[in-house]
Amino acid sequence: MVRKLDKEQLISKAVEAARKAYAPYSNFHVGAALITKSGKIYLGANIENSSYGLTICAERTAAFRAVLEGEKEFDAIAIVSDSEDFTPPCGACRQVLSELCGKDLSVIMNNKKGEIKEMTLEELLPFSFDKENLE
């Protein structure tokens, strides 16, 4: 559980990230801020492509940046977008975050009314397929 002030700070970082989105096709800007257990924050934004299926979401760009820096222990990810409503991570991002950031990761979302919703990845992706299923 992330403290309210920390949640708001992480959301502000995600808003900063959303400004970097490359979204000329959907015009839907998404930002993510992923914080490690040691307090380091990695930002991500969606990056689209004229071959639409090659688009990558904000959540995965943040996670991949962190992994490339050797990070293994994560606390929370905040996700913001142009939507009035909460922006939950898509199914592909749930799967990737589950493997790279762990099922206890807190997913923090906000809406334009200023409400905050926090759920764990376990709640967002129950009974997931993971590396143990390959054993």
Ligand SMILES: O=c1ccn([C@H]2C[C@H](O)[C@@H](CO)O2)c(=O)[nH]1
């Ligand atoms: O949680 C989400 C949902 C959507 N998108 C991106 C993908 C695409 O660029 C645009 C519209 O789906 O938003 C994200 O980055 N994260």
Ligand SMILES: [Zn+2]
């Ligand atoms: Zn996604």
